[in-house]
Amino acid sequence: MLGLALMLMRRVSPILHIVDNGHINLVDAVFSIPISLFLLLGMYQVRKVFIEFEIRNFLLDQYSKVDALTKALGRSETFSRAIQEIERSFRNKKCIAFLMMDIDHFKNVNDQYGHPVGDIVLMNLVQYCLEELRAIDILGRVGGEEFLIVLPETNQDQAIEVSERLRQ
Structure with missing residues (x-):
């Protein structure tokens, strides 16, 4: 019933x-x-x-x-997670490294080839970085062509190695 x-x-x-x-x-x-x-x-x-x-x-x-274009973390989420990682590194007494990355003369790329090509460059850069970074690393777009990379449990020598690998 x-x-x-x-x-x-x-x-x-x-x-x-x-x-x-x-x-x-x-x-x-x-x-x-x-x-x-x-x-x-x-x-x-x-x-x-x-x-x-x-x-x-x-x-x-x-x-x-998440940044709509690149699918990297957005500015505020990047900073929020960076603060969490800093607190975790203090709590666990582990190293943490930060890398700032930007594309030299990116304005010229946009001016000469147009913004759609510049967008492709940004998307490809993020994809490459995500393939090279560890799952625990954080990649965020903090400006037009500026990115912050947070490397938890990474000392200075390891950070230099990562930055050189990304630069090439």
Whole structure:
């Protein structure tokens, strides 16, 4: 049996009560099923709206953390994670290294070949860096063609080695 309740004439009438109490109120019985179905459909639609809202909220949160063009972390997310890594390095008494990277004469690339080509250069650079860096390293775009790389548990010699590898 259906366990839905419906509201008729400002009173809640359980469907179970309408059928099982020995007598059937014809008006309640006739209207109970369609009204219950409309209520069920309404609840389903509200649930659907909330799920869509949660998905959009999640995507908005992701868009705020990731640079739309390069898919590297955005400026604020990069700095936030860098601070977390600094705190972790102090807590664990481990080394941490930071690299700043920018593309020399990048303005000339945009001026001579156009911004679409400049965008491709940036995307390829990020892809190359992500392939060369470890999973625990952080790469973020902090300016037009400026990037910050956070290297947890990395000493100075290792950082120089990473920077040389990326530079080539």
